[in-house]
Amino acid sequence: xxxxxxxxxxxxxxxxxxxxxxxxxxxxxxxxxxxxxxxxxxxxxxxxxxxxxxxxxxxxxxxxxxxxxxxxxxxxxxxxxxxxxxxxxxxxxxxxxxxxxxxxxxxxxxxxxxxxxxxxxxxxxxxxxxxxxxxxxxxxxxxxxxxxxxxxxxxxxxxxxxxxxxxxxxxxxxxxxxxxxxxxxxxxxxxxxxxxxxxxxxxxxxxxxxxxxxxxxxxxxxxxxxxxxxxxxxxxxxxxxxxxxxxxxxxxxxxxxxxxxxxxxxxxxxxxxxxxxxxxxxxxxxxxxxxxxxxxxxxxxxxxxxxxxxxxxxxxxxxxxxxxxxxxxxxxxxxxxxxxxxxxxxxxxxxxxxxxxxxxxxxxxxxxxxxxxxxxxxxxxxxxxxxxxxxxxxxxxxxxxxxxxxxxxxxxxxxxxxxxxxxxxxxxxxxxxxxxxxxxxxxxxxxxxxxxxxxxxxxxxxxxxxxxxxxxxxxxxxxxxxxxxxxxxxxxxxxxxxxxxxxxxxxxxxxxxxxxxxxxxxxxxxxxxxxxxxxxxxxxxxxxxxxxxxxxxxxxxxxxxxxxxxxxxxxxxx
Ligand code: TXA
Ligand code: MG
Numbered sequence: 001x002x003x004x005x006x007x008x009x010x011x012x013x014x015x016x017x018x019x020x021x022x023x024x025x026x027x028x029x030x031x032x033x034x035x036x037x038x039x040x041x042x043x044x045x046x047x048x049x050x051x052x053x054x055x056x057x058x059x060x061x062x063x064x065x066x067x068x069x070x071x072x073x074x075x076x077x078x079x080x081x082x083x084x085x086x087x088x089x090x091x092x093x094x095x096x097x098x099x100x101x102x103x104x105x106x107x108x109x110x111x112x113x114x115x116x117x118x119x120x121x122x123x124x125x126x127x128x129x130x131x132x133x134x135x136x137x138x139x140x141x142x143x144x145x146x147x148x149x150x151x152x153x154x155x156x157x158x159x160x161x162x163x164x165x166x167x168x169x170x171x172x173x174x175x176x177x178x179x180x181x182x183x184x185x186x187x188x189x190x191x192x193x194x195x196x197x198x199x200x201x202x203x204x205x206x207x208x209x210x211x212x213x214x215x216x217x218x219x220x221x222x223x224x225x226x227x228x229x230x231x232x233x234x235x236x237x238x239x240x241x242x243x244x245x246x247x248x249x250x251x252x253x254x255x256x257x258x259x260x261x262x263x264x265x266x267x268x269x270x271x272x273x274x275x276x277x278x279x280x281x282x283x284x285x286x287x288x289x290x291x292x293x294x295x296x297x298x299x300x301x302x303x304x305x306x307x308x309x310x311x312x313x314x315x316x317x318x319x320x321x322x323x324x325x326x327x328x329x330x331x332x333x334x335x336x337x338x339x340x341x342x343x344x345x346x347x348x349x350x351x352x353x354x355x356x357x358x359x360x361x362x363x364x365x366x367x368x369x370x371x372x373x374x375x376x377x378x379x380x381x382x383x384x385x386x387x388x389x390x391x392x393x394x395x396x397x398x399x400x401x402x403x404x405x406x407x408x409x410x411x412x413x414x415x416x417x418x419x420x421x422x423x424x425x426x427x428x429x430x431x432x433x434x435x436x437x438x439x440x441x442x443x444x445x446x447x448x449x450x451x452x453x454x455x456x457x458x459x460x461x462x463x464x465x466x467x468x469x470x471x472x473x474x475x476x477x478x479x480x481x482x483x484x485x486x487x488x489x490x491x492x493x494x495x496x497x498x499x500x501x502x503x504x505x506x507x508x509x510x511x512x513x514x515x516x517x518x519x520x521x522x523x524x525x526x527x528x529x530x531x532x533x534x535x536x537x538x539x540x541x542x543x544x545x546x547x548x549x550x551x552x553x554x555x556x557x558x559x560x561x562x563x564x565x566x567x568x569x570x571x572x573x574x
Contacts, residue, residue: 005168006167008169020135029131030544031139031141032170033175034128034179036153037143037169037179038065038139038144042137056145059161063113065141066139067113069130074120080101084190092203096124096177097182100118114527131170157356178354178355179383279369281370284298287374299371303316316370320345342358413460413540414452420466447568452484454508497518500538521538529566531562537557538555
């Protein structure tokens with residue numbers, strides 16, 4: 001990995017052909033798309049794909065998207081195109097969408113990260129199309145940033161991150177969208193959005209409904225609706241359709257799903273930093289965006305505070321009119337205030353288009369803080385806020401390790417499986433101690449274990465067999481305990497959320513994208529730690545006799561006994 005990286009203009013036939021040849025020969029090439037730049041390699045060649053990870057500086061634990069330049073190229077890559085996938089393909093391809101389908105045997109494991117699905121993307125960018133077309137190969141490509149910086153939206157960003165690491169970067173100009181593609185799982189009867197993007201949930205719903213598809217949610221009783229179903233939230237619509245449409249227990253869908261999140265490793269408590277400037281990011285305004293008129297005042301307040309605290313220079317990601325007024329107000333503070341103007345203040349497309357460049361640019365100037373506006377969480381605003389919140393939460397994240405840890409087990413109703421898991425986990429932790437933090441041998445680490453349900457009714461007593469079993473077998477007293485629902489506050493407090501099935505984990509990751517790297521199903525964690533001969537999907541014993549409960553407990557006991565040491569090791573507790 002020591003290249004004289006060449007930045008190629010698409011008009012430069014000679015170098016362009018050389019870039020094509022490099023791809024064909026198993027090298028990695030930076031390429032433009034309408035969303036962000038990608039790091040492409042031959043998707044059918046595991047050795048070539050390996051080089052992507054080397055260039056990017058991240059481990060190969062995340063599935064890659066496969067890029068094509070025609071519909072014909074898709075067929076051999078997938079084993080099934082569901083009716084929903086077909087409609088989405090016809091409506092939105094080529095374009096800024098990635099559609100997840102069941103993969104064919106042509107897709108190497110290193111591309112799919114061991115999943116049985118593959119994300120297919122047909123970019124609309126002419127240079128991307130030309131490159132793929134000339135190669136005649138499907139191209140696997142993640143975003144072309146180094147692990148830890150925002151996705152690149154200009155060739156110069158890629159040059160900066162990848163210089164010396166790859167032979168060519170093809171310059172296709174500034175990416176039009178500026179945020180990564182919408183990732184949508186279309187393996188079921190209704191799509192599930194794993195990452196919001198420029199193709200919005202509303203766009204997809206509209207097309208599907210006009211093609212005669214119905215959100216299965218509408219045909220099911222609403223009795224199981226969780227607290228996610230705030231009316232008017234389009235994300236909740238799709239989500240609910242997914243959650244209620246699929247049987248959360250033992251459904252065919254219980255595979256090893258990845259996190260709906262960029263560069264999120266499937267390891268608990270270990271975070272890659274993504275989109276994270278090295279300074280804090282402050283978001284002004286609220287997600288309703290109704291009070292754009294007041295944004296000038298909010299900027300002003302933040303700036304005054306920064307000036308007072310000498311927390312300058314402060315970087316503003318800001319709309320033009322607001323910037324003009326601020327420049328008048330703070331006329332003598334040119335050194336302390338750095339403006340990055342994205343366009344009209346209320347133009348969410350412009351803000352999205354410039355977001356990553358804005359974060360990069362301001363960060364490179366070493367501002368002490370970045371202030372950016374909230375946009376209403378609808379349409380493209382959902383994707384914009386998703387990326388901005390990530391930048392804000394990551395950059396503000398405390399560096400220090402906590403000395404205690406919290407695990408929450410999750411099932412649907414929180415009366416049988418998850419309370420049992422809770423009791424068993426506590427008991428195992430107790431009996432295999434003492435546990436110390438490696439960093440500080442004096443500190444005895446504590447583990448708090450709780451449980452909750454995705455669709456729980458609050459305050460339902462744990463079932464009798466659960467309480468009996470916890471008491472007899474594990475000396476854990478659950479008497480009088482009642483069910484609780486997974487709430488925003490509860491989940492935000494956890495270091496690790498362990499779900500009984502992949503449907504639970506998938507659902508929670510969608511609902512809490514910022515928590516993505518802390519939410520797993522037992523099976524996903526088993527796969528992550530590559531523990532052999534262990535089945536992690538735990539079915540619901542509710543309504544069965546005591547013997548069935550004992551089987552469930554035995555399964556949970558086996559799983560947790562294997563997983564807990566790995567989890568603790570990962571946290572530096574041994
Ligand atoms: O706009 C984009 O999608 C860009 C350009 C280059 O095409 N690519 C991109 O790739 O953003 P990457 O690797 O940075 O993000 C892909 C996301 C990851 O969060 C990954 O986990 C998810 O898509 N993903 C890919 N294949 C998947 C699959 N089979 N199942 C679930 N998630 C998948
Ligand atoms: Mg990425």
